[in-house]
Amino acid sequence: MNGKVMVVTSGKGGVGKTTAVANIGCALAVRGKKVALVDADIGLRNLDIVLGLENRIVFDIIHAMEGRCRLRQALIRDKRVQTLFLLPAAQSKDKDAIRPDQMKELTGELASEFDYVILDCPAGIERGFKNAVAGADAAVIITTPEVSAVRDADRIVGLLEAEGIEKPKLVINRLRPDMVRRGDMLDIEDVIDILAIDLVGVVPDDETVITSTNKGEPAVLDGASRAGEAFRRIAARLEGEDVPFLSMEAPGFWGRIKRFLGAAR
Amino acid sequence: MVFDFVSWILGKKDKPRSKDLAKERLKLVLTHDRVDISPQMFEKLRRDLAIACAKYVEIDEAGMNVRFDSQDRTLALVASVPVIGTKRTSYSSKGRGKMG
Numbered sequence: 001m002n003g004k005v006m007v008v009t010s011g012k013g014g015v016g017k018t019t020a021v022a023n024i025g026c027a028l029a030v031r032g033k034k035v036a037l038v039d040a041d042i043g044l045r046n047l048d049i050v051l052g053l054e055n056r057i058v059f060d061i062i063h064a065m066e067g068r069c070r071l072r073q074a075l076i077r078d079k080r081v082q083t084l085f086l087l088p089a090a091q092s093k094d095k096d097a098i099r100p101d102q103m104k105e106l107t108g109e110l111a112s113e114f115d116y117v118i119l120d121c122p123a124g125i126e127r128g129f130k131n132a133v134a135g136a137d138a139a140v141i142i143t144t145p146e147v148s149a150v151r152d153a154d155r156i157v158g159l160l161e162a163e164g165i166e167k168p169k170l171v172i173n174r175l176r177p178d179m180v181r182r183g184d185m186l187d188i189e190d191v192i193d194i195l196a197i198d199l200v201g202v203v204p205d206d207e208t209v210i211t212s213t214n215k216g217e218p219a220v221l222d223g224a225s226r227a228g229e230a231f232r233r234i235a236a237r238l239e240g241e242d243v244p245f246l247s248m249e250a251p252g253f254w255g256r257i258k259r260f261l262g263a264a265r
Numbered sequence: 266m267v268f269d270f271v272s273w274i275l276g277k278k279d280k281p282r283s284k285d286l287a288k289e290r291l292k293l294v295l296t297h298d299r300v301d302i303s304p305q306m307f308e309k310l311r312r313d314l315a316i317a318c319a320k321y322v323e324i325d326e327a328g329m330n331v332r333f334d335s336q337d338r339t340l341a342l343v344a345s346v347p348v349i350g351t352k353r354t355s356y357s358s359k360g361r362g363k364m365g
Contacts, residue, residue, distance in 0.1 A: 147287050154295050157338070183282030190288050194295065196337045 003034075003111040006118050006238075007136035009160075011152030013123030015144045016173040019209055019219075021120040022050045023228065024140070026218040027235035029084035033115040036075065038107070039089035040132035041122040042097055048088045052216020053078065062090040062097050064106070071109060080221065085114070095127045100134035107135030125159055133160065139168035140200065140238075145175055145186040154195055169200035171234060176205045177248040188248075201234035202245060203227050296335045307331075314344060323350035 008021045021037055029035045038061065039047035048054040059074040064087070071087075078084035087110070090097065110117045119136060122128035133139070139160050143153040153170070160168050172191055179185035192199055206227035212219040219228035220235075229246060236243045302310075315326045328347040333340055 147291050150291055151294060151298070155298060158299065180284075183284050186284050186287055186291075190284065194288065194291055 003114045004116050004138060005107045005111050005136045006116060006138045006140060007040075007121050007133050007165075008118060008140045008142060009121035009129065009132065009156055010123065010142040010149070011125060011156040012143075012149045015142050015149050016203075016209075017123075017142050018046050018050050018120050019213065020140070020142050020171060020173065020203075020231070021047060021118055022218045023220045023231035024235055024238070025116070025118050026051075026078075026081055026084055027220040027232045028116055028118075028238070029078070029081040030220065030232075031235060031239065032083065033239075034083045034085075034113070035116045035118065036085045036087060036110045036114040038087045038110070038117060038119045040103070040119045041128065042089050042131075043091065043094045044122065045089040045091045047120050048076075048086060049216065050213055051078065051086055051218065053086050053088075054216070057088045060088045060090040061106070062093050065098060065102050071106070080217075095122065095131065098131050100130050103131045104135035125155065129159070130163075133163050133165060136165060139165050140171055141168045141195075141197070142171045142173050143191065143195075144173050145180075145191055147186075150186070150191060150194060157195065157197060168197055169238075170195060170197050171200055172202045174205040175202055175248060180248065188245075200237050201230055202248065203230040203234075204246070204248060292335075296333050296340070299335055299338075299340060300333045302333075310342075315346070318346050322348045325349050 008017055008024070010017050018041075025035045025037045037047060037051070039045055040061075041047075042062070045060075048057060053076050056076050059069040061074065063069045064071045064074040075085045075087055078086070107117050107119070117135075119132045121132035141153050141156055141160075143149045157168060160166075170192070172188060175188070176185055180187045186194075188199065188202055204226050206219070206225060208222060208225035209219050209227045212222055212225065212228075218231075219225040220231045222228050226246070233243045233246060311329065311331045314331060315324065315329060318324050319326075325347040330345040332343055334343045335341070
């Protein structure tokens with residue numbers, strides 16, 4: 001098996017990289033794919049808690065890299081979705097504990113056993129970024145419709161190109177349809193027009209992302225979550241399916257009732 | 266408040282939309298980011314361009330407008346150079362002192 005190694009990156013922090021990695025990875029695993037999520041944010045470990053796997057860590061990526069355990073031992077299997085695995089970051093080390101060539105070797109080894117290896121890239125463009133992109137053959141850029149996030153995303157497109165990763169895919173996160181309608185938020189076309197890269201998904205700003213993170217359960221496992229639905233569609237598109245984009249209209253009165261009934265089920 | 270409501274009913278759009286401002290500002294700053302050229306280098310480029318043009322036509326260097334533009338991630342150097350006369354003149358920096 002030779003899986004795809006995909007880095008999820010943004011430049012700016014706090015735009016939802018980790019949430020996106022957890023949800024896209026989980027959605028792909030639900031589809032039956034064997035997925036390894038790699039937390040490349042050494043020293044600022046987070047993917048574990050978002051996934052609800054924080055209490056099951058014995059070994060981490062540095063242990064595996066230094067040969068103190070086998071790679072298999074460091075991988076944590078998700079109990080809800082059997083084909084989903086996490087390779088946690090080390091919390092006590094920093095980004096210099098890994099070199100790009102080591103990362104490349106590690107992702108290569110993972111790719112021989114998994115359909116997808118998805119890397120959660122740290123914010124910034126320094127060592128941590130270089131490590132995370134070293135072994136990647138594809139990239140997903142996360143941005144929000146804000147000037148600072150879009151500017152940083154643009155910088156990342158250029159840096160990925162320099163690293164030989166062409167045609168990154170774009171996810172616009174936390175879109176607020178009400179603000180877009182008022183003309184107070186960049187809309188989907190604006191962002192695509194500015195960044196000029198292919199769109200792979202739009203995720204609405206949705207409270208269920210926070211509540212699901214509180215519980216350590218990715219939103220894609222919640223059938224009533226709009227953000228979860230958006231991430232499921234992103235997973236389908238990454239698999240090459242032609243899926244329509246989620247309507248960004250805020251639900252009206254009947255829509256809200258339907259959602260309420262959906263959530264109650 | 267009442268005025269706001271009335272103009273909302275009438276669908277008037279007096280206020281500039283903040284997203285248009287965001288887009289305009291972003292486009293400008295990204296073009297600069299993408300070009301990644303120092304002001305000194307840019308000035309040198311502008312001058313060399315003026316010198317090159319002046320070899321063939323008489324230009325108004327002070328009225329020159331040189332800028333970068335980007336679309337679909339490709340950059341373009343856009344220059345507007347006012348031509349005073351088409352008669353070929355030899356360029357010299359003397360007497361045409363609007364350089365820099």
